[in-house]
Amino acid sequence: MIDHATVERIIATANIQEVVQDFVSLKKRGVNYLGLCPFHNEKSPSFTVSPAKGIFKCFGCGKGGNSVNFIMELEHLSYFEALKYLGKKYGIEVKERELSLDEVKQNDDRESMMVLNAWAQRHFSDTLYHHIDGKNIGLAYLKERGMRDETIKKFQLGYSLDNRDAFSQSAIKQGFKKEYLVKAGLTIDHEHGLLDRFYGRVIFPIHSISGRVIGFGGRVLRNDKKTAKYLNSPESEIYHKGQTLYGIYFAKQAITRENKCLLVEGYTDVTSLHQAGIENVVASSGTSLTVEQIRLIKRFTPNVTILYDGDAAGIKASLRGIDLVLEEGLNVRVLLLPAGEDPDSFSKTRSAKELLEFIGEKEEDFISFKTNLLLVDAGKDPVKRAGLISDIVRSIGAIPDAIIRTVYIRECSRLLDIEERVLFSEVGSLRRKKYESDQQVVPHDIYAQLQHKELVVPSFVQGVFCEEQEKELIYYLLKYGERVHSTYEDVNGDSFEITVANYIIAEIKNDELEFNNLAYRQLFDEYYRMLNKGEQPEARHFLQHPDVKISELSVDILTSEHIASKLWEKHSAYVESEEMILKLAVPKSVIVYKTKIIQSVMGKLHTQLSVSHKEGNQEQVNAILAQLNQLNQLKMRLSKELDRVVL
Known part of the structure; x- marks a missing residue:
C-alpha cells in the first residue's frame, strides 16, 4: 500500500x-x-x-x-x-512503504521475471519468423488456421522449438538465471536437467492490462492424446490465471467504446474475432470465471455477452459460474452459435458487419436462456422442474438490482407457468438467508431493538424508485455515519452505542429494502461491507474512490447544499443543530423513505385492482385488497412514528 x-x-x-x-x-x-x-x-x-x-x-x-x-x-x-x-x-516519490529485505527481493524477482518474459516473447516471435522450423511448422500452422501476419504480430505470437531444452539454453546464454526461468514457469528443473515447458508449441503471450507479458499459453502441434492440447504458465509472482483475461490489453478501448464485452473461451477465438474487425472481445482461457475477472471487465463496461459454441454439456457446466457475474451487477447476455461452430470458425466465414448483426439478433438475456435450456431437460418431470425452479431462483436472487429481479421473475413466471408470488417469495427467502449468513454490523439483539417488528415492510414490495430519499440517506451516511445516534442496552444490560450508519443500515437491511439508484446502492453496499470488516468508512474514502462513479456521487452530495425533504418541511420542523440531525432528521429520513415506497406500491396496486375488477377476476381482486389493507395499516403506523419523531 x-x-x-x-x-x-x-x-x-x-x-x-x-x-x-x-x-x-x-x-x-x-x-x-x-x-x-x-x-x-x-x-x-x-x-x-x-x-x-x-x-x-x-x-x-x-x-x-x-x-x-x-x-x-x-x-x-x-x-x-x-x-x-x-x-x-509532480516529482513525488511513491513508496508503498518501507519494505523488508524479503519484500525487496520479491519485488526484484517480479521485475526480473517481467524482463525475462519480455525477452522470451521476442525470442519466440523471432523463432516463428526466422528459424526454419518456426516457419515450416509454427508459422505454417497459424497460416493454415487463416491467421494473417498483422494479427500474428499484433498479439506477438511465437513458436518454441520441438527440442526439450533449446529455449532454456538460449536464455542461459543471454545471462538469465535458472532461478527466474523456473519461477516464471518457462523452464522445469528436471532431475535430468532443464526442460522447456512449452517445447514444440505455438506460443500465445498473455498480457497484463498495461500491456506487459505476464505469462504464456502454448498450443501443441503433435498428435499425441497423452499431451494436453493447451498449456498455460503456472501461477507465479506475476501471473495469476484467475485475475487476468486473455486479450484485455488489446480490447479495453474497444470495450469502452462499444460499452460491451464479448466473452469467449480460447486464444484463437479472440485473435480470429479481432482479425474479423470485432475487437471488444476477451477470453477466460478455459477457466471458470472468477470474481477478479468479472471486476476487470466491469472497469470498462457493465454489459457482457458470452459466446457459446453449442456444446450442451459445456454450456451447462459454465452456467454455474455465471451467477457470479450477475452478483457483481453486470448485465449478462448469451449468444449460442450454430451447431458445429465456435467463435474462431464462425468469424472466418463472415464480415464484421454480418457478425455484429448476428450478435444483435441472436443474443438473449441470460435468465431466459438458462430457463429455456433447462426446461428441455426437465420436461414434465415434477422433480426435475422443482430443481429447475430452485436453480433459476438462485440465479435471479444473485442479481443486485431489484427492478431487474422483478422483470426476470415475471418473465420466468410466464415461462415456467408458476405464480409470480411464489417466485417472489422464494427469491426473497433466498436473499434473506444470504443476508442473515453475513456477518452483522451490530449484534442481533440490537437489531431487534432498532427495528420495530410491526413496521417490517412486506416482502412483495419490490423495485420502487425513491431517488430523493435515497440521496438523503446517503448524505447522512457520508456526513455523519460515524457519529453516535443513540445508545441501547443488550440482553445482558450492557450499553451499546449505535452510530448513524448502524441505524440506517439496520433499518434498510432488516426490511430487505434496496436502493434503486445503482450508484447510491454501490456506495451503500461498500459502506456496509467496510463496517463488516471492522473499518469505519470516511467521506474522504469515497471522494477519492477508485471507481469514478462513486467519487462523482460523493462530490455531488458533499459539495451541494443539503435540501430537507418535503415531508420534513410539511411538519414545520427545522434542524438547527448537529444533535437534532442525529436524533431527529436521520430517523425521519428513514421513515419518509419507507412511506414513499409504501405510497408508490399502493398506487400500482390500485391500478391493478381496477384492471382486475374489469376482468372479473375476483381471486386477484381479493389478493390485491389484502395487500392494500396490509400496506395501509403499515402506512398509518409509519405516519404515527413520523409524528412522534418530529414532535
Missing part, C-alpha cells in the same frame, strides 16, 4: 487545473475554468474545473471527481496507477 501521507501529498499537490490542462483546453470563467468534456462529444463546453474545490464536473455527461479520478477515467488506470502517474508528474 502507498502510505497515507504520500497519498495526501499527491492529492494536495496535484492541481486539478494543471492536470486537466494536459488533456483539455480550458478558459477562465469567473473563479472556475470551462472546456469541452474529454469523456463525451459536445459542441458547447459544459466541463467545469474548480481549483478552489480541487474537483472537475461535467454537467453534460455527469462525470466528476478529483485529479486522481480524472486520470483514472481518462487513462483507464487503477487508483494506485493514477497516484503513481500524478506522483511522477
Whole structure:
C-alpha cells in the first residue's frame, strides 16, 4: 500500500487545473475554468474545473471527481496507477512503504521475471519468423488456421522449438538465471536437467492490462492424446490465471467504446474475432470465471455477452459460474452459435458487419436462456422442474438490482407457468438467508431493538424508485455515519452505542429494502461491507474512490447544499443543530423513505385492482385488497412514528 501521507501529498499537490490542462483546453470563467468534456462529444463546453474545490464536473455527461479520478477515467488506470502517474508528474516519490529485505527481493524477482518474459516473447516471435522450423511448422500452422501476419504480430505470437531444452539454453546464454526461468514457469528443473515447458508449441503471450507479458499459453502441434492440447504458465509472482483475461490489453478501448464485452473461451477465438474487425472481445482461457475477472471487465463496461459454441454439456457446466457475474451487477447476455461452430470458425466465414448483426439478433438475456435450456431437460418431470425452479431462483436472487429481479421473475413466471408470488417469495427467502449468513454490523439483539417488528415492510414490495430519499440517506451516511445516534442496552444490560450508519443500515437491511439508484446502492453496499470488516468508512474514502462513479456521487452530495425533504418541511420542523440531525432528521429520513415506497406500491396496486375488477377476476381482486389493507395499516403506523419523531 502507498502510505497515507504520500497519498495526501499527491492529492494536495496535484492541481486539478494543471492536470486537466494536459488533456483539455480550458478558459477562465469567473473563479472556475470551462472546456469541452474529454469523456463525451459536445459542441458547447459544459466541463467545469474548480481549483478552489480541487474537483472537475461535467454537467453534460455527469462525470466528476478529483485529479486522481480524472486520470483514472481518462487513462483507464487503477487508483494506485493514477497516484503513481500524478506522483511522477509532480516529482513525488511513491513508496508503498518501507519494505523488508524479503519484500525487496520479491519485488526484484517480479521485475526480473517481467524482463525475462519480455525477452522470451521476442525470442519466440523471432523463432516463428526466422528459424526454419518456426516457419515450416509454427508459422505454417497459424497460416493454415487463416491467421494473417498483422494479427500474428499484433498479439506477438511465437513458436518454441520441438527440442526439450533449446529455449532454456538460449536464455542461459543471454545471462538469465535458472532461478527466474523456473519461477516464471518457462523452464522445469528436471532431475535430468532443464526442460522447456512449452517445447514444440505455438506460443500465445498473455498480457497484463498495461500491456506487459505476464505469462504464456502454448498450443501443441503433435498428435499425441497423452499431451494436453493447451498449456498455460503456472501461477507465479506475476501471473495469476484467475485475475487476468486473455486479450484485455488489446480490447479495453474497444470495450469502452462499444460499452460491451464479448466473452469467449480460447486464444484463437479472440485473435480470429479481432482479425474479423470485432475487437471488444476477451477470453477466460478455459477457466471458470472468477470474481477478479468479472471486476476487470466491469472497469470498462457493465454489459457482457458470452459466446457459446453449442456444446450442451459445456454450456451447462459454465452456467454455474455465471451467477457470479450477475452478483457483481453486470448485465449478462448469451449468444449460442450454430451447431458445429465456435467463435474462431464462425468469424472466418463472415464480415464484421454480418457478425455484429448476428450478435444483435441472436443474443438473449441470460435468465431466459438458462430457463429455456433447462426446461428441455426437465420436461414434465415434477422433480426435475422443482430443481429447475430452485436453480433459476438462485440465479435471479444473485442479481443486485431489484427492478431487474422483478422483470426476470415475471418473465420466468410466464415461462415456467408458476405464480409470480411464489417466485417472489422464494427469491426473497433466498436473499434473506444470504443476508442473515453475513456477518452483522451490530449484534442481533440490537437489531431487534432498532427495528420495530410491526413496521417490517412486506416482502412483495419490490423495485420502487425513491431517488430523493435515497440521496438523503446517503448524505447522512457520508456526513455523519460515524457519529453516535443513540445508545441501547443488550440482553445482558450492557450499553451499546449505535452510530448513524448502524441505524440506517439496520433499518434498510432488516426490511430487505434496496436502493434503486445503482450508484447510491454501490456506495451503500461498500459502506456496509467496510463496517463488516471492522473499518469505519470516511467521506474522504469515497471522494477519492477508485471507481469514478462513486467519487462523482460523493462530490455531488458533499459539495451541494443539503435540501430537507418535503415531508420534513410539511411538519414545520427545522434542524438547527448537529444533535437534532442525529436524533431527529436521520430517523425521519428513514421513515419518509419507507412511506414513499409504501405510497408508490399502493398506487400500482390500485391500478391493478381496477384492471382486475374489469376482468372479473375476483381471486386477484381479493389478493390485491389484502395487500392494500396490509400496506395501509403499515402506512398509518409509519405516519404515527413520523409524528412522534418530529414532535
